[in-house]
Ligand SMILES: [Zn+2]
């Protein structure tokens with residue numbers, strides 16, 4: 318249900334952070350919150366910072382700097398977002414009946430917040446960081462009408478982006494992330510069946526807040542024990558606990574094997590022979606500044622390696638353009 322006061326909250330600047338995803342909260346993550354809703358004050362700014370750090374000397378430096386500029390524009394758009402709406406209690410209850418997450422994009426009609434975010438991103442992004450194809454897509458989107466934008470959003474959310482649309486899809490995805498991240502931050506954990514005192518082990522490979530696939534998993538340092546794994550949502554930035562050594566696509570715990578690139582002990586691909594799916598697992602113990610979406614983009618070489626072996630995943634929303642134009646072959 319919509320948390321009390323959320324109408325006012327939606328019209329106010331982002332709330333002051335109590336925690337952020339970073340070193341200072343690792344202990345808390347290790348304790349294993351079943352679900353962590355995104356922190357609006359830091360989610361995009363930390364991601365942009367991490368992308369800048371990763372870009373330095375990287376083979377895909379130009380691409381990473383472009384995404385850093387995009388994420389910085391997301392941060393600014395979030396701060397200026399007009400009031401929006403969350404699904405009502407009745408809609409959430411209806412979704413639960415058919416097993417849908419409260420913010421599942423297919424469960425109810427989104428409002429126009431995401432288009433406001435898109436306009437802000439298109440106008441505010443540092444155009445000096447955009448390669449020609451991205452600038453062409455940006456300018457085209459500025460001229461696109463409401464109805465066509467809604468069609469593009471539907472296609473992205475349905476995972477139905479054609480290669481010709483990849484460049485515009487990156488901007489559409491960024492705007493939808495802004496709108497969904499704000500909504501997720503305003504959810505009540507009780508809507509997700511978790512809360513203080515409830516020890517629910519999330520057992521789903523899709524986001525409990527919005528039903529989207531994760532970009533990656535993070536394993537917190539666990540002291541004497543093994544740390545928990547949290548998966549991180551590609552759309553709303555919620556993270557949730559998920560059993561280790563278990564396929565995020567089909568749930569199989571059989572025939573799981575790992576691959577990694579030489580020299581990257583902080584990252585492995587967890588590959589499932591049962592469904593030929595894989596997902597990335599980052600180990601915070603050995604590299605503390607990691608940010609799931611940014612580090613996923615910073616390690617596309619691993620995707621190529623396991624892709625060649627026949628394993629597949631849902632791509633990072635910002636990688637559609639890179640992976641479909643053959644640029645990634647230069648990795
Ligand atoms: Zn989500």
Ligand SMILES: [Zn+2]
Pocket residue numbers: 564565566567568569589590591592593594
């Ligand atoms: Zn599997």
